[in-house]
Amino acid sequence: MNLTATLTNARLVLADEVVVGTVRIENGRIADVTPGATGITGAEDLDGDYLMPGLIELHTDNLEKHAQPRPKVRWPTSSALLAHDAQVVAAGITTVLDAIAVGGTLSDDIREHLMRESSEAIHAFRADGLLRADHHLHMRCEVANRDVLRLFEPFKNDPLVRLVSLMDHTPGQRQFVNLDKLRVYYKGKHGIDEDAFQTMIVDRKEAQGLYSDKHRRALAEMARAAGHVLASHDDATEAHVEEAVELGLTISEFPTTIEAAKAAHTHGLRTVMGGPNVVRGGSHSGNVSAGELTEVGVLDALSSDYVPSSLLHGALLLHDQHGLSLPAAIATVTRNPADMIGMTDRGRIDADARADLIRVKRLNDGVPVVRRVWREGMRVL
Numbered sequence: 001m002n003l004t005a006t007l008t009n010a011r012l013v014l015a016d017e018v019v020v021g022t023v024r025i026e027n028g029r030i031a032d033v034t035p036g037a038t039g040i041t042g043a044e045d046l047d048g049d050y051l052m053p054g055l056i057e058l059h060t061d062n063l064e065k066h067a068q069p070r071p072k073v074r075w076p077t078s079s080a081l082l083a084h085d086a087q088v089v090a091a092g093i094t095t096v097l098d099a100i101a102v103g104g105t106l107s108d109d110i111r112e113h114l115m116r117e118s119s120e121a122i123h124a125f126r127a128d129g130l131l132r133a134d135h136h137l138h139m140r141c142e143v144a145n146r147d148v149l150r151l152f153e154p155f156k157n158d159p160l161v162r163l164v165s166l167m168d169h170t171p172g173q174r175q176f177v178n179l180d181k182l183r184v185y186y187k188g189k190h191g192i193d194e195d196a197f198q199t200m201i202v203d204r205k206e207a208q209g210l211y212s213d214k215h216r217r218a219l220a221e222m223a224r225a226a227g228h229v230l231a232s233h234d235d236a237t238e239a240h241v242e243e244a245v246e247l248g249l250t251i252s253e254f255p256t257t258i259e260a261a262k263a264a265h266t267h268g269l270r271t272v273m274g275g276p277n278v279v280r281g282g283s284h285s286g287n288v289s290a291g292e293l294t295e296v297g298v299l300d301a302l303s304s305d306y307v308p309s310s311l312l313h314g315a316l317l318l319h320d321q322h323g324l325s326l327p328a329a330i331a332t333v334t335r336n337p338a339d340m341i342g343m344t345d346r347g348r349i350d351a352d353a354r355a356d357l358i359r360v361k362r363l364n365d366g367v368p369v370v371r372r373v374w375r376e377g378m379r380v381l
Contacts, residue, residue, distance in 0.1 A: 003028050003355070003377035006043040010051035010359070013330045014349055023051060025355040028376035032351050046359055049371060053334040053347050054094025054356030055311050058163060058272060059138055059253060059303040062087065063098045067114050077117040081125060089132040089381050091308035092370040094356040095338070095346060097138035097162050098122060102152050103145025112151065123160065132373075132380035134356075138163040140233075143215040144208045152219060156226045162341045164223040165231040165253055166216050166244075168208065220247040229341050231272075235260040241267055251340055253303070256287035261298040270300040270340050275310030275333075278302065278317050290314070294322040301337040312360070312368045320366060 008022040012033065022038045024031045037045075066080035088096050100115050125131050137160045141148050155161055223230050231251035232244035241252065241263040252264035253272045264271050273290035274283075282289045293299040302318075304311035311333050319329035331347075338347030346354040359372035373381035 005355075005374075005377060006038065006040060007046055007051060007357070007359075008040075008043045009037040010046035010049060012349055013050055013052045013327055015331070015335065016327055018050075018326055020048070023349060023355075023357070025374070025377040028355055028378070030349065030351055030353050030355050033349055050360040050362075051349070052092075052330055052358050052360055053349055053353075054358055054373065054375065055092045055333045056337040056343070056347050057088065057093045057096040057304055057308075057311060058301065058337050058341065059099050059140075059165070059305060060088070060096060060308065061099050061306050062304070062308055063118055064101065064114060065306065067118060074113075077121045078125075081118070081121045082130070085125075085131050085133055085135070088304075088308045089373050089375075090370060091304065092312050092358040092360065092368075092373060093133055093304070093308060094358070094373065094375045094380075095134045095136070095343065097136050097341070099138045099140050101140050101142065102155070103142035103148035112147075115151065119155070119158075119160075126160075132375065134375065136160050136162040138165065140165050140167055141215075141219050143168050143219065144204060144212045145215075146211055148211075148215050149218055149222075152222065156222050156228075161226075161228055162343070163231060163251070164219070164228045165233050165251075166219055166247075166249070167233040168212050168216075216243075217247065220249070224248050232269075235264065238263040241269065244269065254287075254305075255293075256283075256285070258288050258292060258296065258298075261288065261293050262296070265298045270336070271298055272301045272303050272337070272340075273299055274305040275302045275314030276305055276307050278314035278322075279307075279310045291318070291322045294318050294324060300332065301340060302332050303337075312358075312370065316362070316366065316368055 005025045012019050012021045019035055021035045023033055063084040066084045067075050067077060069075055100118055102115060122135050126135060139155055139161055141152055143166055220230060230249040231253045232249050233253045235241050235252050235255045236257050237260060241260055245267045250269060252269045254274060255261040255264060255271060261271050273293060277283050277290040290299060302311060302314050315329045315333045318324045319326045334347040346356050355374055355377040357374045358370055361369045361371055
């Protein structure tokens with residue numbers, strides 16, 4: 001498909017500067033980037049709005065929210081995927097790694113069904129050209145789940161898998177050291193009562209002793225052999241980071257302490273924090289703030305996690321409130337995450353990059369409005 005367009009009079013967010021300029025698109029790629037506006041016939045005047053690379057989302061649970069909108073409620077998978085796709089594109093996300101839970105944390109969890117049906121729908125809808133964003137898979141492997149190896153096996157050679165993360169949500173450590181925070185989370189998200197909550201704590205701690213270490217090592221070996229990028233999750237200590245390095249992981253997702261984030265950088269791991277953490281001004285679990293990590297130079301990328309609109313909003317707040325230049329802030333949601341998973345053809349406004357672009361206007365209160373979205377030169381919003 002020969003997709004051509006010229007976008008002009010835009011504030012281009014480039015790697016190191018913001019300039020008023022013009023972008024010409026041919027065959028779904030950026031043909032050239034030139035300073036200044038142009039008066040050529042057919043050029044689309046962006047009226048001084050920002051033109052940024054399309055956002056790269058590494059870890060979103062948003063599809064799961066649509067597929068299970070209430071505790072124990074199943075929603076049709078096709079409808080859930082289409083709604084999720086529309087929402088992420090409206091947030092400016094053009095490449096999304098849908099986080100698929102491999103092994104749940106509750107005995108009656110329905111995530112095995114969601115895992116299979118969601119991944120099948122993504123494959124089918126991609127093949128039929130029904131999705132606006134470019135969807136890939138992020139397999140979130142719960143190492144303390146007894147069935148996690150069996151569940152991961154069908155995905156180990158799946159070409160859509162771009163990231164595999166190793167998670168351990170055992171109560172009392174990593175993300176949920178504070179059990180009161182954990183209680184609020186599980187009762188709110190899963191609708192369980194106090195007796196079920198206490199039973200879950202006992203069961204999860206027992207499962208950790210039985211499975212976590214051997215599953216973590218087995219999963220890392222399987223993923224490395226398949227060539228997947230590997231991430232740790234909720235690192236809280238330097239020991240957690242050193243374990244990740246030993247297993248060949250290259251990303252530290254959502255470190256919970258400044259010590260862990262600094263250790264990750266020391267050992268060459270790239271860090272990812274949540275956009276909601278930035279927008280809210282802190283972690284909902286009581287852990288370290290993304291803003292603090294930014295200010296000490298150990299934050300590399302943001303993820304929207306559970307609120308798609310937080311990705312762009314959070315990046316802009318890193319510029320407004322935490323000392324990053326606008327290009328550096330936007331890189332945390334474009335160039336940096338793209339490079340972390342080896343998708344170096346996107347996340348930048350450069351000649352020959354994919355023409356994944358977003359037109360953005362900011363309201364008086366700083367909230368961004370995504371006005372247009374192009375994926376490979378085709379307008380999808």
